[in-house]
Amino acid sequence: MGLNRPVTPEQLVDFARAEWERGRARQAVRQAWEGVNHAMDSGSRGVLEQAADLADTIAAEAQGRPAKDAAQLATYCRHCLAGVGNGAKANSVVSVIFGWRRKQTCPDCAEQISKDARVCPHCGFRILPPPED
Ligand SMILES: [Zn+2]
Numbered sequence: 308m309g310l311n312r313p314v315t316p317e318q319l320v321d322f323a324r325a326e327w328e329r330g331r332a333r334q335a336v337r338q339a340w341e342g343v344n345h346a347m348d349s350g351s352r353g354v355l356e357q358a359a360d361l362a363d364t365i366a367a368e369a370q371g372r373p374a375k376d377a378a379q380l381a382t383y384c385r386h387c388l389a390g391v392g393n394g395a396k397a398n399s400v401v402s403v404i405f406g407w408r409r410k411q412t413c414p415d416c417a418e419q420i421s422k423d424a425r426v427c428p429h430c431g432f433r434i435l436p437p438p439e440d
Pocket residue numbers: 413414415416417418427428429430431432
């Protein structure tokens with residue numbers, strides 16, 4: 308490229324799509340993640356939609372680890388989009404994402420489970436909601 312211009316999220320998703328078209332699923336997912344991370348900073352909804360579509364395609368057509376990573380990326384994008392759609396700014400979108408990613412430890416079997424879980428999917432332990440004050 309030669310020019311020392313910063314790469315835009317749009318370009319990163321384009322690179323990801325180009326990698327995927329060359330059959331390089333792993334590189335495609337990595338580029339798409341990077342594009343999404345940049346898009347989070349700029350709050351660019353279009354990029355998240357494109358990345359989610361690309362990730363869906365990779366998740367459906369690739370195999371193994373890249374397919375799993377792509378499925379995770381698609382979910383991540385959709386959570387971002389839900390936040391952006393509500394008029395949230397990038398910062399609060401990030402907190403939505405981190406809220407979504409936050410885990411709790413099951414008091415019975417000590418597995419990591421969703422913080423919103425009320426019943427442990429591993430051992431069936433019923434988790435009481437935190438007391439309200
Ligand atoms: Zn458990």
